[in-house]
Amino acid sequence: MVIQELSEAEADAIFRALADSTRRDILRRAIRHEQSISSLAERYTMSWAAVQKHVTVLERASLIVKERRGKEQIVRANLDSVRRASLLLDQFEQLWHERFDRIGDILGSPAEAPTDTGVPLDSAPSDTAPPDKEGTER
Amino acid sequence: MVIQELSEAEADAIFRALADSTRRDILRRAIRHEQSISSLAERYTMSWAAVQKHVTVLERASLIVKERRGKEQIVRANLDSVRRASLLLDQFEQLWHERFDRIGDILGSPAEAPTDTGVPLDSAPSDTAPPDKEGTER
DNA sequence: GTAACGTACAACCAAATGGTTATACAAGAA
């Protein structure tokens, strides 16, 4: 199983969704067993609408899926998104290892690095990539 | 290696910091090699101050560490925090597996028994925990 | 010394977040 890689926007959504303890809690409950939004909302002191919004955030991040069952919306966790996020974190770890695989960690690609003047300790290994956003990154 | 577990607030900070593509990019660069804030800022079209703010967010999340070197602040990645986040994601996965270890997966566990701090494998795992934002939260 | 560099931070702004209450509607139960 390969598990699709995350686009930058998807990664944004997933990590954002995970960056709130209430939402992490909702996700845990949804993982333990599917349940309606209302039964979820009962567990919190905040308003039903607030919980609903959290569910929506989780849904937009694909961390959960809603499924209508009669008059209820059943919330089900989608572990694939969790795994994708996990994979992205693994890539950071990978970069870390690659750093030490580079012999010396000094004087990397001589290619361009037109004015990497300063920073003698670490010239530009593979860093000469397109600077700004647009997720290019490896 | 045990790797400290994350408090809710730390988890908030880490995932929040990761929920922005510019910050993930900065983190990747910092992982590849330590460098000053200015050399990082050169890679982006946004203002220096904006990059500085992103660095601060990453620092508060302990994803990077700053270290003064002469007049420069050197930004260094702290992979431990990445690993902690990874571990938290693993716990979701773990919950998922426990769900199917429970014989039956009886849904709708009413779950009131407010004492089960031990994550029983059967009925309601730790579902009864004070879900809401306890003291700490924002 | 002065100049340039790297950094820090304040003040400001628009947009997004996280919460509230209130209203509306469909499905089941009585």
Next chain:
DNA sequence: TTCTTGTATAACCATTTGGTTGTACGTTAC
């Protein structure tokens, strides 16, 4: 039918976020 439950959404509000410009300050280069 009416009542209740579960859901959805709008309007509103305070705070945070992500960006800007401007100012200030210590360190290094000249």
